Amino acid sequence: MSEKHIYDMIIIGGGPAGYTAALYAGRAGLDALLLEKLSAGGQMALTHQIDNYPGFEDGIDGFTLAERMRRQAERFGIRSKYAEVTELELKAAVKAAVTTSGTFYAKTVVLAMGAGPRELGADGEAELIGRGVAYCASCDGMFYKGKTVAVVGGGDTAAADALLLSRIAKKVYLIHRRESLRAAKIYHLPIENAGNIEFLKNTVVTELLHGEKLTGLRLKNTVTEEESAVECDGVFISVGRKPETRLVENQLELENGYITAGESTKTDIPGVFAAGDIRTKPLRQVVTAVADGAAAVHAAVDYLAENE
Ligand code: NAP
Numbered sequence: 001m002s003e004k005h006i007y008d009m010i011i012i013g014g015g016p017a018g019y020t021a022a023l024y025a026g027r028a029g030l031d032a033l034l035l036e037k038l039s040a041g042g043q044m045a046l047t048h049q050i051d052n053y054p055g056f057e058d059g060i061d062g063f064t065l066a067e068r069m070r071r072q073a074e075r076f077g078i079r080s081k082y083a084e085v086t087e088l089e090l091k092a093a094v095k096a097a098v099t100t101s102g103t104f105y106a107k108t109v110v111l112a113m114g115a116g117p118r119e120l121g122a123d124g125e126a127e128l129i130g131r132g133v134a135y136c137a138s139c140d141g142m143f144y145k146g147k148t149v150a151v152v153g154g155g156d157t158a159a160a161d162a163l164l165l166s167r168i169a170k171k172v173y174l175i176h177r178r179e180s181l182r183a184a185k186i187y188h189l190p191i192e193n194a195g196n197i198e199f200l201k202n203t204v205v206t207e208l209l210h211g212e213k214l215t216g217l218r219l220k221n222t223v224t225e226e227e228s229a230v231e232c233d234g235v236f237i238s239v240g241r242k243p244e245t246r247l248v249e250n251q252l253e254l255e256n257g258y259i260t261a262g263e264s265t266k267t268d269i270p271g272v273f274a275a276g277d278i279r280t281k282p283l284r285q286v287v288t289a290v291a292d293g294a295a296a297v298h299a300a301v302d303y304l305a306e307n308e
Contacts, residue, residue, distance in 0.1 A: 006105045007033050009300055010097050012085055013112035013244075015042025016286045017276025019069035020293025021110045026076025028301050033104060034073070034080045035097060041066025042114045043241070043277070044286055048138035048164050053286045062138075065286075088247045090272050093307070107307070108271045108300040111248065111259060112293065115241035115277040115284070120152060122208050125237075132214020134236050137161035144169045144234045150217055151175065152205055153238035159183035159191060161238050166194040173230055175200045177222060200230075208235070243278050255280050265296040271303050 011021045014036030025032035039045065047062035056065075070080060087098035090109060097104045117135035119125055125133055134140040137151070141164055149169045151162045154176035160183075162174040174191065179201055181188065191197050200219065207218035209229065216231040243258045252267050252274075253260040258281075259274035261267050267274050275292035277284045 004105055006094055006107060007031050008106065008304060009033075009108045009110060009297075010035060010095070010104055010106040011110040011112060012088075012097065013042060013114055013276070013278075014040045014070065014080060015066070015112060015114045015276060015289060016044050016069060017114070017278075017289040017293040017296075018042070018110070018112035019066070019073045020290040021112060021275055021296050022073035022078040022080070022293075023069070023076060024294050024297035025300075026073055026078045028297055030297070030301070030304075032078055033106070034078055035083055035085055035099060035104070036080055037084045038082070039066075040070040040080070043116075044289075046136045046138055048160070050286060085247060088251070090248065090251050090269050093271070095271065108273065108303060110265075110273045110275055110293075110296045110300065111267075111278055112275045112289075112296075113244035113247070113278050114289075115243045117237065118240045118242045120205060120237045120239055122205060124208050124210060128208060128210055128214050131212065132210065132232075132234050133208065134234060135238075137164045137236050137238075140234075140236075141165050141168045146170050147233040148231065149173070149234040149236060150205075150230065150232045151236045151238055153240070154178055154181045154183060155238070155240060156183045156187065157240075158238035159187035161236050162197050163187065163190055163194065165236065166197050169234075170196065172197045173200055173217075173232065174198070175203050175205060175217070175219065177204050178202065205235070241277065241284070245278060263295060264299050265292050266299055271300070271307070273299055 008030040009032040011034040044062040045066045051059040083099035083101035089096040148171040150173040202222045209216040261274040261279040265273040273296035275296040276289035
């Protein structure tokens with residue numbers, strides 16, 4: 001029977017952190033494998049327009065940027081494998097990733113699974129996905145051409161989603177539980193000027209109104225306690241992210257669900273590194289994720305040298 005292959009590094013997740021780790025691993029001459037569930041890019045691939053990643057003066061869409069990152073890493077010999085990781089064993093010196101396409105072994109692991117959308121927590125939310133409830137405006141926005149939609153949330157994602165949808169839908173309600181948006185100032189004026197975005201401040205969604213499909217939302221004003229309802233064909237839930245730490249929650253130290261790791265990306269298990277949105281950090285952006293990918297490989301190269 002042939003001996004199992006042990007990679008220098010397995011990178012889990014093909015977002016900007018993962019592909020930057022792959023690029024740096026390739027350039028460092030590591031025998032590395034990147035495991036990705038679906039396609040390159042992670043959350044970034046779902047972003048319609050990225051204007052704050054340097055080097056693209058006109059901005060770039062996330063899908064294209066992701067493909068470029070993948071090709072750049074592959075130029076340095078990194079293999080990407082599309083497989084879903086179902087189990088991780090991180091504690092031993094040789095770490096194992098069990099996937100839908102077999103088990104892979106490595107001396108180091110870079111965890112770059114990122115984060116997924118946070119649910120609103122409303123009754124019927126899961127059942128209405130694809131029938132009026134959505135989490136990605138750039139993916140599902142076109143289904144609501146000429147219709148009325150709502151966006152829930154007050155951060156950058158909600159603001160960007162409302163603006164994107166205002167160019168597709170007839171009318172957009174932007175529903176936020178506070179007095180003003182948390183989103184960066186650059187979004188505020190375009191939202192005011194959009195003409196078809198109605199900002200419902202101090203408002204929470206108390207119920208999803210539906211038959212077979214979503215028909216509207218019941219709302220409550222958090223200041224006056226007044227209840228109301230709006231009719232809409234779709235609601236885009238943009239209330240933040242939750243880290244994809246399910247596979248490691250019993251093995252690694254977490255803080256509010258994020259893997260505890262500083263700028264070095266080192267976790268509390270030697271040889272295991274956390275890069276990008278999945279780790280504790282103050283700013284979750286493409287530009288900070290790529291920095292983590294580079295830092296993780298830098299730390300992993302030191303670890304490999306010390307543990308020859
Ligand atoms: P976020 O910044 O965490 O904002 C989440 C928003 O949802 C907040 O306004 C929050 O309200 C609200 N919220 C949370 N739970 C809620 C609930 N149960 N009901 C109602 N509202 C709820 O998340 P994000 O907008 O997805 O952004 C995540 C990260 O990605 C941020 O770092 C952001 O800067 C970055 N991002 C950047 C860009 C860009 O630069 N182009 C675009 C998109 C995202 P409170 O205000 O009350 O907390």
